[in-house]
Amino acid sequence: GAVVSQHPSRVICKSGTSVKIECRSLDFQATTMFWYRQFPKQSLMLMATSNEGSKATYEQGVEKDKFLINHASLTLSTLTVTSAHPEDSSFYICSVGVGGNQPQHFGDGTRLSIL
């Protein structure tokens, strides 16, 4: 069964709207979650590392005031795209890392379309 639950799977909204995406770890406690962004026909680009109980670590070029990350519990991280614009339209995917040599477990992604 699913290890990571991501919600919603699809969002269509008007420009200027803020959108919240949830990522839940179902099978284990995750002190670290990851947020990726994927443009059409491109690979995943790591946006930020979400750390439970502390501030997220953002990759270079990712606006932290634009993409707000909250990791308030060991099973939930949220990504809020604030005042979204059409250029923010993308596929956002979260993942949970277990550590060691274990693979990351990915959510099914959220397709965000800003009109």
Next chain:
Amino acid sequence: GDSVTQMEGPVTLSEEAFLTINCTYTATGYPSLFWYVQYPGEGLQLLLKATKADDKGSNKGFEATYRKETTSFHLEKGSVQVSDSAVYFCALRETGNQFYFGTGTSLTVIP
């Protein structure tokens, strides 16, 4: 820094054809290597992995061998099916949970 180079697609094959998707990597240490598959409109699913040199990962008829001497982790399948049509990503992780992904290779299998 660490990186993954993956053969460009798209790749189109007839059903039952042999598949190879090349993947080479650059890493400073001893990474773990992964292949992920992404079906249309879905997130990534782990296909197979290898954690050390000469390990062979296998799943659903797909195989990949961790070749340290050639820094490669090529994905192979002897007989593809229409249901294998997807985008395949090669990835590595060296330390911690930082993953590096290749650009993905789109595979279309035609009946």
